Amino acid sequence: MMACVDSAELQKKAEKFLPRLFRDYVAGGAHEERTLQANRDEFRKWTIKPRCLRDVSSVSTTTQWLGYDCSAPFMLAPVGFAGMMRQGGDLMAARAAAKEKIPFCVSTFSIASLEEICRVPGADVLAQIYVFRDRDITRDMMERARKCGVRTLIFTVDTPVTPLRPRDERNGFRRLSKPSLAQLASFAAAWRWGAGMARHGMPQLRNLSAYGMGHSLLEQAKNAASQIDPGLTWRDLEWFRAQWSGQLLVKGIMHADDASRCVAAGADAVIVSNHGGRQLDPAPATLAVLPEIVQSAGQDCSVVIDSGIRRGGDVVTSLAQGASLTASGRPWAWAVAAGGESGVREMISLLRREIYDVFALSGHNSVESLRLAGVDVLKRQK
Template sequence: MRLSIQDFQLAAQSSLPRFVYDYVAGGAEDELCLTRNQADLQALTLSPRSLRDTSALSTEIEVFGRRWSAPFGVAPVGLIDVVRPRGDLHAARAAGKAGLPYILSTASNSPLEQVREVCEGPCWMQLYVMQDRGMANSILDRARQAGFEALVLTVDVPVGGYREKDIRHGFKLPFRLGPRLLLDMALQPRWLWRQALAGQPQFVNLMPTEGATSAQAQAALLARSMDRRLVWDDVSWLRSKWDGPLLIKGVLHPEDARQALRYGVDGLIVSNHGGRQLDCAPSTISVLPQIMDVVKTQMPVFIDSGFRRGSDVARAIACGASGAFLGRAVAYGLAQGGEQGVAQVLSLIAQELERTMILLGASCPADLAQCLVSSTD
């Protein structure tokens, strides 16, 4: 019986090869940022309001004209097929059926057109802008034609984070399957059988180029193509290419939130990439109030990194966020049961959020702003 995301995580740890589990669960360098994300969330307390009628409870919100069944969704997770083949499709189906948003990663392993087709709910496209602008243009055109509703520009990966566990395993870009990885795979025969039937995951949404058709070549292309020259003026270029809502993911500084307003961005996702990039970065929940002081109500602000319970989502909303996105939690559900496992994770978070709201005396997400937020630190 799995009663929490931690239960799903432990089950994933026992059913995935060690290098796959560490790829999903691990962080950069000493994993201090990874630890801070959850610790700072857990340090926040919410003081409930008493004698409130919550019999007409609703967790629904509206974002960019679309209804969400609850104020959380599925964050972009690259290379998710190493957890389970067709992982993007499983997760998108589960999110859509739950009435929750789904963000597809540029580094996904299923064609974006297929993912959009199976996703019944709000479906957004995450974008890495690379040195070759033609690659970004190709993804933009395909996403527009497929009907993706919003574009999410990730800005916190000018270079890949230094993830020591991946390096020790030999699990890095480009892939090199050495004896240690092969042994890890052999110890998980069910996982190995699924992967053998599906074939090696590929970054199918990278624009095909000469010499970049194999998984290794695509991975190497992605790793070396991140553009360190990306600046705010490039946001104007993207704005001219994309008519729908444009969000920036990876903002941690209030001045960057101010810049986003100046450049006509439609929303922010406060993110430190789940602690996978800059290990000395602050937790997302700790900087959220500073960003909300700048943004106020001028655009929706979302948050990710470290969210494991519905009460975490409630904490974020009480601090001003419009909603939260979950990545690792979804991957753990995917490892255990594909689409059904993801659906169970999303349902669990929704149930926890409802229970938390009732206990806090909140009938809708907006009521959470009335809670008194304190820190035990």
């Protein structure tokens, strides 16, 4: 049991359980990992002013966002291969999110299929889609989402190429089709992880199994990554919008001009994200560009922020700067590895509790009250 939502502690527990390939895959960033670091550093520059004598006997962290009832203003961001954190990991996280009333984003690279995740009782699912070179696959993924009753798709736009990620390079992730000797040794060392996996046979990217990406997981990872289309343009966003009549989020927006183009193309929300420091390095921290994107998105398009959200204070800092919702990736992946479904429930409930604490101690009793107060809530450290 953790005392608070300490992601360093979660990471430590997760890393004891995982083989090196997946430890590094989750923790790592691109190139020098400056963006990965900058995301956290930027949150640390902000403090929240305490306010007193404001009757906080009744505080609610709930919010309604694009028709989703959230018990707190965050969701679980799409994390590919999360089912490799532990056998059945992505289903465990989806169940935890459903029980805690938090939306869950299913990655294109999900081990469990979208259909399996949508069968989780009470799950509020958003489906993240990479536009593949083969548009028939993309069309089919949209159709599957529609049939599953998914209301919202996330079009991720910040991955035209996968940059060098030194930790993955060292391990050969997405390069090798078969495990190397070093990988086999690290799998053997993570014997508890391996025993769970072995009980259910070789894991597969079941979300993509209909599209002939190969037999082994490593082969599928390599082939699926090479399917992501580097030639995408704004016309593809228009194409995507025309194919999908539900709600549409564009993920990976870091520039005010790109945000206004998303609004013009009919996006319902943009996600300010640098992919948790896994894509362009050095890119600005997401919090540093949030205000200009909120301004450019205007009233009709809500803004979500991810990358580096770890604590209740980070969520409140984001809301005060105009975000409607926040999302977090690595913390839930580590929580699955560290403790399965109950680990993710604990992570969610502790983050929600921290948000509650920060609301009450800054004199706010709701998301609305905090958003109305805006930057007045904050003080930037010199």
